[in-house]
Each structure stands twice: as C-alpha cells, then as structure tokens.
Amino acid sequence: MHKLDELSTVKRSFARSDYLYRSGDKFRSLFAIHSGSFKTQILHEDGREQVTGFQMAGEIIGLDAISTDTHACDAVALESSVVCELPFNKLEALSREIPLLQRHLHKLMSREIVRDQGIMLLLGSMRAEERLAVFLLNLSQRFATRGLSATQFQLRMSRQEIGSYLGLKLETVSRAFSHFQSERLINVKVRTVEILDLAGLQACLNNTR
C-alpha cells in the first residue's frame, strides 16, 4: 500500500474562491481534499448556474472529467483549503496492479452516481423545507464522520449557494431556516447552525406531500 505514496506527489493550497479547476480544463488528475472544502458547479451558457455538490476533507473531486478528458464543471474553494493531486494515469496503472485499489476506485465512482441520484430525488420530488432538512442532516452526518460535532457547525457556503444546490432561491432558503428556528428544530445565526432536534428534522421528510 505504500505504492500509493508515489501517487501523492503534490499538495496545493487554495484561498477562498480560488478555482481548483474550471470547466473545459484538460483533465490530468483527481484531487483528494486534505483540508477545507469546495463547491462544484455547472454554468449553463445562458447564465444559469447549478451547484452540483459541496465537498469536504477526505473526499475525492474531479470524477466527472474522466468521461471526456475535460473537466465538466468548476471547483471553487469555499475556504482556505489544501488538496492532494492524484495523477489519473498513475492511478489507473496502479489500480491494474492492486485489485483492492481498483475496487476502491470503482466504488468511489459508483458512490458519486448514487449520491447524484439522491439529489435528483430531492430536486424532483421534495418541497423546500424537506430539501433543506436533507441538506442539514447530510452535513451533520458528514461532520460527525470526521469526528466533529453533528449538532453544531459553521456553514461554509452562502444562502445563494445552498439555494442553487437545492434548486431554490436564496430567499426561500432563508425563510426555511427561519421557519426551522421558529419550530425549535435548529438555532441559526447566519452561518452558525445548531441542530436542536435531529429527529424532528428527520420527521420533516416523512410528511408526504
């Protein structure tokens, strides 16, 4: 497994709002986020934009570029971040030698597919507050996985970015936050979120439309 060391060549640092890559860039590497966080977004010619994901430490970013050897979206740092470059041709070569790595890579890509389909479900069939609840619960869970608090955290993204991700306008996101607060499900002060009632948030989802 120390063969993997020959992979992790470069570490690169990014400030808030720096681009890790841009749509159209030639694809060479995947990136492992070492610290910090990013958003990925698609920009449509007519100016429409869609945030397709928020990625945090430990996650791999850039899988969409394999398909055409060209990055299909932008990746932008949401805060000071460090990423580790993983040259894809080396990764492919190694994964031919190490079946476990091969399997890992496949699972990684498949997991991204499943994640995206979950968001399709969210965008296609949930209402505004349900979407926000899913979003918060997902964040909570990911923070917990990283040994951080599942109930208190800082949002790294704006209302507008959350809205773009959830297919809502920023005002709708803001109102949903306020409503959750008035229901005593969360405390929210701009970007500081405290979840008061995890089960209550989950219950939002079961109220069939």
Added chain:
Amino acid sequence: MHKLDELSTVKRSFARSDYLYRSGDKFRSLFAIHSGSFKTQILHEDGREQVTGFQMAGEIIGLDAISTDTHACDAVALESSVVCELPFNKLEALSREIPLLQRHLHKLMSREIVRDQGIMLLLGSMRAEERLAVFLLNLSQRFATRGLSATQFQLRMSRQEIGSYLGLKLETVSRAFSHFQSERLINVKVRTVEILDLAGLQACLNNTR
C-alpha cells in the same frame, strides 16, 4: 478483444414492466441492453418515487450498484427487451489485463456522473417547458445515434413517468406537450411524437428565466 466474449454469457428477455433488478438485490452484474428499453427509479420509503433515467439499446445499466454491492434502484422494462449480463468480477479482472477496457469502464461511469449532473441542472434551474424540450432533444439525439429518425419516434414511457423523471406532475407534462404542439414545434398524438422544429425547441432553452 474477443476476450470480451467470455463475458457475454447470458442473454435474458423481459416483457413490458418486468424488473431487471430491484433495489436491494445483491449486485453481481452490469447489464448491456441489447434491444428494448428500461427505466430506473428510486422509491423513497414514504412512497415518493423518482425516475432517474430511461435507458435504451447499447447502454449499460447497473453502475449504481457497485458502490454498496447492492442495487440502489429498480430497473423496469418499458417494452419487450433483451439484455446481456456482464458479471462484474470478470469485468474487473479483464479490465486489469486490458487497459483499453479499463479506460472504457471508467469513462462509462464518469459519463453517468456527468449525465446525472446535467439532470440536476435541469431539475434545479429549468422551467417545465424547458425540461420537456431538453427531454425531447435528448431522445431525438439518442434515436439519431442509433440510426433511427431524429424527428419521429414513439415514446415508450407514460406522461407520469416522464413527469417523475422531469420533476413535474403528469398534467404539467401533458400541457407542455400541447403547448409545443400549438406553437408548431412538434406534433404529438399520445405517444407518437414528431419534431417539426428542432431549432425552435432548442431556442426554448435560451429564454433565460
């Protein structure tokens, strides 16, 4: 490349509304659609459903299952169909030997990711008629790729299934069809579609919201 022959073991036939696999099924194989077409859908516990894609001949189905060794969605035949089973462990073994196959597999998965993100853009930021236009143009393009008419085809799915895919109610889909017809962009008679003005349909998309 005839090594691939040892892969394509079994061909299986399905009638309309037969399941190719169900969510929760143990993952063993990917499936190449030989003829016919399928839909994939996620069912949420509360009864919500989301069609995540329509697949036709030549496409590979089942990539979502790699992530957890369990199928994450249902695949249902939309008409009489034949699929070719591709045992995944054999596929992985072969792709360690044949870098071209490995690359092909990676591109396949990545393409699915890009496709899904395109649908996220559609669901997150387009209006009903734009969504339907994208849907029709996509179908048209895929039929053309298969040597079929780009302008005249039969829909294999119901208004309700189209609606689920596009995040709309069936009535909204029906109205959008009718409106396109009144605009002389298409002729539609239930499931028979004729595109009269491809450019006009494309133009729907450029009208920024």
Added chain:
DNA sequence: AATGCGGTTTGATATATGTCAAAAATCGTG
C-alpha cells in the same frame, strides 16, 4: 362491434415558491 380500463387531455382553482424591494446584520479593509 361493444365494453371496460388505464392513460391522456383540459379546465378551474389552490398553493408553494419566485420576484422585487427595503431594512438589518455581517464582514472585510483601510
């Protein structure tokens, strides 16, 4: 040819979310 049934179309109305606008809070910078 008649019957029944699921799917589709269309209309009237309800509602969730978007839009526009202004005030308030927060953040970054000099």
Added chain:
DNA sequence: CACGATTTTTGACATATATCAAACCGCATT
C-alpha cells in the same frame, strides 16, 4: 474603529406548477 460592500432577513405581491375533477381517447378483451 469606521466605512462600504456583501449577505441575510423579512414583507408584499406575482406566477408557475400542483391539485382536483371531469371528459375523452385508444387499446385490449370479449
């Protein structure tokens, strides 16, 4: 520390799509 710029919140109103309902159609079966 103060300033201006940005982000967030909140309100009033507009609108796209959902909902409910009825009629219609086409297909399959008898």
